[in-house]
Amino acid sequence: MSRGQKTVIENVRVFKNSGITDLTTVVIDGDLIGSDASNPDQTIDGAGGVLIPGLIDSHVHVLKEAHLQKLLHHGVTTVLDMAMYPAERIPQMRSYPGMPEIKTAGVPLSKAGSVHSCVLPLPPESLHVKPEEVAEWVRKRVVEGSDYIKIIADVPGPDQKTMNAVVAEAHKHQKKVVAHAASYAPFNMALEAGVDIVTHLSLDKAVDTGMAERMLAKNVISVPTLCMMKETSKDLPMSDVAPMLLKPKTLHAIVKNKRNGHGKHTYANAEASIATLYHAGVPILAGTDCHEEGKSIFDVPHGESMHRELELLVAAGLSNVEVLEAATSLPAKYFGLEDRGVIEEGKRADLVLLKEDPTREIKASRSISRVWLGGVEVSR
Known part of the structure; x- marks a missing residue:
């Protein structure tokens, strides 16, 4: 047609x-x-x-047209990508005809020595940003076509001063800030910095009522990515752990990250966090953190995982209608997709x-x- x-x-x-x-x-x-x-x-x-x-996945990672095809096959017509680099990839990914529309964070902010810097091939411009360099760093992201700015909040990771500066500068450009925060301390840091959206949930200690009330008061949105939370909190088989032993830098970063937490990372903490956020009235959006299949130990495939995410949100206490809104009208509202x-x-x-x-x-x-x-x- x-x-x-x-x-x-x-x-x-x-x-x-x-x-x-x-x-x-x-x-x-x-x-x-x-x-x-x-x-x-x-x-x-x-x-x-x-x-x-059409469904809106509020946390994806797309690298090629095949990823977009899988998402569309499963009814996902708009994707909110949470990291895309180098910058040349942004117009390339948006050029495929008849594919879901892409909004993206572009290059995210992390720090050398963080878990993500050891596990992912993050570009240098993600890792060596000083507070006094933040204004130029944010400006470059805007010029490159970033629709919002992403901070990978972690311990170790960007310090509070840098995170605060990124949020303030992004807001000058009328850009929302999304923070990756999968444990309690980074979650608190993200809220302190004044981010607009927190993706993931605290796995080492459940989000408490005080945090949820702060989010509600400051209009902070949650994208819990329960599919990924379930995957990252499971016990890994030795076949997946063994390769890490050959990468001491990565292993050291992971161990250090775990020691900086408040306890064992469990999916029960994610479910408890959802309940607290839900009862406080914090808006919850459906996002999966789907990524390149076959190159990850975590099973969150493009498209299919969106339906799994809806099911997990219902199991966590949201109604069917609320979950459908979390995948349609709410992400459109909070990400400014008014059409x-x-x-x-x-x-x-x-x-x-x-x-x-x-x-x-x-x-x-x-x-x-x-x-x-x-x-x-x-x-x-």
């Missing part, structure tokens, strides 16, 4: 206003949701299925047709029969 055509979807229920409508008709007019169902180029029988907005995330006239026609009702059983999010990206049906 080419852009500019009109498609009418009849006999379909719509996820809208925190619920499911009765059977109705939805119009795709070009790349937008329309209202005039007359003279369509194509009419589709929705067969009583449920139409939801999508809901099925309303004038919004982008990013749509997923499901055979079953996910408000009754969240696993129904997997029952995908059709996907539209900007009004164009995706070949599945």
Whole structure:
């Protein structure tokens, strides 16, 4: 189907206003949701299925077109990437036609000697930033096309002064700041710095009520990435641990990081953190931390993990409707994507047709029969 055509979807229920409508008709007019169902180029029988907005994964890592294809196949039409470098990769990844739209943090801030600097091939511009160099560092990220700025908060990692400076400078450029924080001390540092979004959860000690209340008061958003939290808190088989013994620098950084924590990293702490954030009223978004399969000991594949994330959020205490909003309207709201995330006239026609009702059983999010990206049906 080419852009500019009109498609009418009849006999379909719509996820809208925190619920499911009765059977109705939805119009795709070009790349937008329309209202005039007359003279369509194509009419589709929705067969009583449920139409939801295209899913938004609020934490991904994409390196090639195949990653975007997998995400789209699973109904993810917008991705919020959390690290992309070198800078030339940003326009390259955005150039693939008919693929999910990418927002990205570009080059993240870390520090030499941190766990991430030992485990990942982070570029030099991530690792050697002094507080007095922050203004220029942030400016470069903005010029390169970063939609928001990311700090990898860790111990060891960027100090409080540097983190504070990054947040202040990013806000001068009207850019939100996302902080990676997977343990208690970095989580606190991120909140102290005034970040806008915290991705991951504290695994060594659950987020407490005081922290949750600070987040609510300062409008800080949570992207818990439960798929990754479950993976990183599991006991690794010796076959995965053995290669680390051959990398003493990496092993030392991991051991040091563990010793700086408050206890054993457990998924129970992540679940307890979710409960505290949820009951405090902190907005929670669905993000997976999906990454290159086959090159990681953690199993968080592109696309499929989004549905797993929804299931884990429900298991952690959110309702099915709240979880669907966490993957559609809420990331659109908090990341400033005003043209999508809901099925309303004038919004982008990013749509997923499901055979079953996910408000009754969240696993129904997997029952995908059709996907539209900007009004164009995706070949599945």
